[in-house]
Amino acid sequence: MIxxxxxxxxxxxxxxxxxxxxxxxxxxxxxxxxAAFKWIATxxxxxxxxxxxxxxxxxxxxxKALRFISVGFLCNxxxxxxAIVISFVVxxxxxxxxxxxxxxxxxxxxxxxxxxxVFSWLSKKFNTAH
Numbered sequence: 440m441i442x443x444x445x446x447x448x449x450x451x452x453x454x455x456x457x458x459x460x461x462x463x464x465x466x467x468x469x470x471x472x473x474a475a476f477k478w479i480a481t482x483x484x485x486x487x488x489x490x491x492x493x494x495x496x497x498x499x500x501x502x503k504a505l506r507f508i509s510v511g512f513l514c515n516x517x518x519x520x521x522a523i524v525i526s527f528v529v530x531x532x533x534x535x536x537x538x539x540x541x542x543x544x545x546x547x548x549x550x551x552x553x554x555x556x557v558f559s560w561l562s563k564k565f566n567t568a569h
Contacts, residue, residue: 495554
């Protein structure tokens with residue numbers, strides 16, 4: 440019973456984080472510039488750290504919520520959560536080419552990829568420790 444309860448909490452956490460990220464993206468797509476965005480702009484490479492952390496945490500949460508299920512990819516195995524986040528990030532970053540209020544930045548894509556990679560590695564460590 441406790442394991443099912445814990446799994447439910449991980450699933451809800453991942454879902455809420457997805458909603459949060461989508462709301463941030465939506466706000467940015469509309470040209471929004473709130474206090475949080477302004478604060479992040481004061482931090483050296485704040486935007487890049489934001490990409491790294493947001494998509495890294497999303498990767499970990501989805502991997503855990505999906506019980507670290509993996510799929511074969513290019514002769515390797517990759518967690519489904521990782522694959523979902525990679526797909527989402529690529530679509531979201533390239534969609535900025537078609538949104539007037541946004542600017543495509545390959546460095547954002549690199550920061551996303553680094554966050555996904557580091558948190559996928561942490562997922563693997565967490566999964567083997569439990």
